[in-house]
Amino acid sequence: MKKHNLLVAIVAVVECIAFTAQPVQAAKYSKSEAKQVKYFQRKYKNLDKAQYNRNSIYQQAPNFANPFSPGVLNPAYISTTMDYVNYYRDLVGLPSEANPDDANRSAQIGAASLAAVNASASLQAHGLINYLRPNYISENDWGIAENATLGNINFLDDAHSASAGEIVTDLMREDNNIAGAGNIGHRALILSARATRMGVGAAYGRNSNVLYSVQNGWFADDILRQPVVNTMVYPARRVFPYELVGKKTPWSFSTTKRIMDTPKIYITDITAKRRHRATQVRNFGKAFYGDGYATTITYQPGKTKLINTHKYKVKIGKYYNYTFRFFRQNSKVNYPRLKSRA
The missing domain is CATH 3.40.33.10 (CAP)
Incomplete structure (x- = not known):
């Protein structure tokens, strides 16, 4: 609550x-x-x-x-x-x-x-x-x-x-x-x-x-249904709204696999070329099994600066890694100009 x-x-x-x-x-x-x-x-x-x-x-x-x-x-x-x-x-x-x-x-x-x-x-x-x-x-x-x-x-x-x-x-x-x-x-x-x-x-x-x-x-x-995905992350893969994260917003990794330890998590700002270790890492185990997840691990981004349009990589121990880029829900997006191709 x-x-x-x-x-x-x-x-x-x-x-x-x-x-x-x-x-x-x-x-x-x-x-x-x-x-x-x-x-x-x-x-x-x-x-x-x-x-x-x-x-x-x-x-x-x-x-x-x-x-x-x-x-x-x-x-x-x-x-x-x-x-x-x-x-x-x-x-x-x-x-x-x-x-x-x-x-x-x-x-x-x-x-x-x-x-x-x-x-x-x-x-x-x-x-x-x-x-x-x-x-x-x-x-x-x-x-x-x-x-x-x-x-x-x-x-x-x-x-x-x-x-x-x-x-x-x-x-x-x-x-x-x-x-x-x-x-x-x-x-x-x-x-x-x-x-x-x-x-x-x-x-x-x-x-x-x-x-x-x-x-x-x-x-x-x-x-009783089988989960429709094996992994759920927040922020999500691909692109993610900048408005959905704040100083107190926990990041999370949920999986259908059982993980017993509490892994080290690193967040790399690929755009700025900076890496920091996540803080307040907690393994909630099977607490959300009813939602389909045998393990849920939450954490804070620590010293990582969250900047709109920047691309980030998250590495969760030996278990999972992914990238995403922030965007604003209310901003205008211009497509990059590409060279013409035959």
Whole structure:
């Protein structure tokens, strides 16, 4: 779980970094890199950035009394949430997830139940542990809520307004996870190698202005599926948004292979020709096995300077190495000029 004065996320406010829009230097990118960057920038531009508040997030507000109703979300909020989830999955090479109505209903019951008890920002919100069921919520609905809240939970304190994308991005970056330094449980669920679907729920607190958001992404049949990839890295291979890393953002390496030791990790800025050793390296073992990963190792880039357009190489012990280049999601990309060929 993450806690922040503005955003709190369980198992989450995006750290503000001053990014100035500037054209990407064409010489920095190969033709294939520029093509990838333009593809993702186009997708990002098309994502809805609308802000939601207590008046606009619902199609039908919850009723915290008899007869209990979890409410119905504005369909645009749900679809935008999934658009961001699938944008991030595309960035790392994963297939899109579906968004079935039954998963949304369960997620909404989960969010409304958290709101009904004014759940505090602690890990016990997962599964509503040690919370008493209000008498106006049926045992059946409470059971649904317990299961749905095992997924990602995000708390937005004093939520006058927020966009669906801000909440998903918070969970991806993992800058402030109360579950512990380097824990990437939210990211692992969004970038699950097994998941095929996700439900979305959100509700304002019964007696507060806290917005409870739920990503219902744990399903028994998904957990039994074979992972669709063998390795997941953050930052991702190829090209990666500069906006998705910050001073507190943990980097991660997840694999279907079991790794028992804690390897030394080195990050080389290929552009600047500088190499530094990663810090705060932690091996979480099989903590995210349900998402398809037998080992997850997280770390911080240490003294490495993160510079837009620079190309980096990450070497994770004897186990894995890869390269990526940063780009800004809002910048313009110019293709490099190539000589004509017959």
